[in-house]
Amino acid sequence: MILTVTLNVAVDKAYVIEGPLQAGEVMRVKTCSNTAGGKGLNVSKVIGLCGEEVLATGFTGGFNGAYVEKLLTEKGIPNEFVHVKGETRSCINILDGDGKSTEFLEPGAPVTAEEEAAFLRKFETLLPKCSVVTMSGSAPKGLPADIYGKLIAMGKKAGVKMILDTSGQYLIEGVKAKPFLIKPNHDEIAQLLGRPAETMEEMLESAKELHRSGIPYVVISLGADGAAVVCGEGVYTARPPKIQAVNTVGCGDSMVGAMAAALERGYGVEEMLRYAVAVSSANAMNLETGYFRQEDMEENLKQVIVEKIG
Numbered sequence: 001m002i003l004t005v006t007l008n009v010a011v012d013k014a015y016v017i018e019g020p021l022q023a024g025e026v027m028r029v030k031t032c033s034n035t036a037g038g039k040g041l042n043v044s045k046v047i048g049l050c051g052e053e054v055l056a057t058g059f060t061g062g063f064n065g066a067y068v069e070k071l072l073t074e075k076g077i078p079n080e081f082v083h084v085k086g087e088t089r090s091c092i093n094i095l096d097g098d099g100k101s102t103e104f105l106e107p108g109a110p111v112t113a114e115e116e117a118a119f120l121r122k123f124e125t126l127l128p129k130c131s132v133v134t135m136s137g138s139a140p141k142g143l144p145a146d147i148y149g150k151l152i153a154m155g156k157k158a159g160v161k162m163i164l165d166t167s168g169q170y171l172i173e174g175v176k177a178k179p180f181l182i183k184p185n186h187d188e189i190a191q192l193l194g195r196p197a198e199t200m201e202e203m204l205e206s207a208k209e210l211h212r213s214g215i216p217y218v219v220i221s222l223g224a225d226g227a228a229v230v231c232g233e234g235v236y237t238a239r240p241p242k243i244q245a246v247n248t249v250g251c252g253d254s255m256v257g258a259m260a261a262a263l264e265r266g267y268g269v270e271e272m273l274r275y276a277v278a279v280s281s282a283n284a285m286n287l288e289t290g291y292f293r294q295e296d297m298e299e300n301l302k303q304v305i306v307e308k309i310g
């Protein structure tokens with residue numbers, strides 16, 4: 001089974017507006033959809049669509065928390081959250097008539113030390129049931145910067161493959177515990193090494209440095225250009241076909257979900273990368289985050305170009 005950790009759950013609201021987004025104006029929303037969000041819940045939905053067994057955990061609170069659990073259950077995603085006093089946040093993604101996406105991400109209500117301790121106890125009980133754990137997204141205030149480091153240490157002790165996809169201090173502190181796989185994008189790889197990574201050469205050099213430091217798989221996601229991985233088997237790139245992108249929010253999460261499914265199935269690195277790029281590019285072809293159509297994924301799978309470059 002794959003366990004997904006979402007510390008900062010959200011009700012994701014996608015607002016479609018007709019014209020351009022204009023600050024200081026009244027904006028009427030044409031359509032609005034609510035989905036269970038926070039990066040880890042997108043990962044959970046994608047793992048479910050990949051056909052692998054998944055369990056979602058993290059913190060939920062208040063009416064929004066109960067709503068997210070209901071949305072997940074309706075989608076057939078089993079979940080076991082620690083219930084906290086604070087209300088689960090909302091995140092808004094405005095898709096405007098110019099084809100641009102603007103996100104407003106609430107910070108999330110603070111979590112107390114007792115609530116953190118309750119989560120660590122729950123996590124410990126869930127670990128023996130799983131072989132892969134994904135940890136995604138920001139964390140609410142109140143949790144230490146090394147929260148993911150603590151989870152990684154516990155997971156590694158239990159022999160579980162730990163995937164980390166976060167940013168800022170949580171990423172910088174988390175990598176110190178040497179997760180099995182990380183998936184930084186262009187900005188995150190620069191944050192991690194504290195130096196710009198503009199060119200492909202610079203990004204690969206940074207990824208190699210992280211791999212040498214003890215992280216077995218360093219996957220860099222490159223948006224429409226696909227992804228690259230540095231691992232013990234070598235250096236690989238994968239390029240998706242040209243697609244009609246509708247909403248690219250959650251593409252990174254789809255990639256993480258697909259890689260978790262691939263690890264669960266025992267895929268080799270090339271097969272994992274091909275599958276992850278096919279799933280994540282199929283996610284970009286829909287409005288809904290954490291969703292892809294099987295036929296889009298299968299078509300993309302035939303067209304993804306994987307190359308071993310080192």
Ligand SMILES: Nc1ncnc2c1ncn2[C@@H]1O[C@H](COP(=O)(O)OP(=O)(O)OP(=O)(O)O)[C@@H](O)[C@H]1O
Binds near residue numbers: 221222240249281
């Ligand atoms: N426009 C696109 N066309 C085709 N594939 C895409 C496109 N955008 C993203 N993808 C696919 O999704 C993967 C992840 O995208 P990206 O690098 O943007 O991740 P990210 O920055 O973590 O995204 P997010 O934080 O929005 O989830 C890419 O490696 C690629 O396979």
Ligand SMILES: O=P(O)(O)OC[C@@]1(O)O[C@H](CO)[C@@H](O)[C@@H]1O
Binds near residue numbers: 042250
């Ligand atoms: O605050 P986080 O957890 O880092 O990011 C939250 C979020 O922007 O990420 C997802 C897209 O990747 C959205 O579903 C969600 O609203």
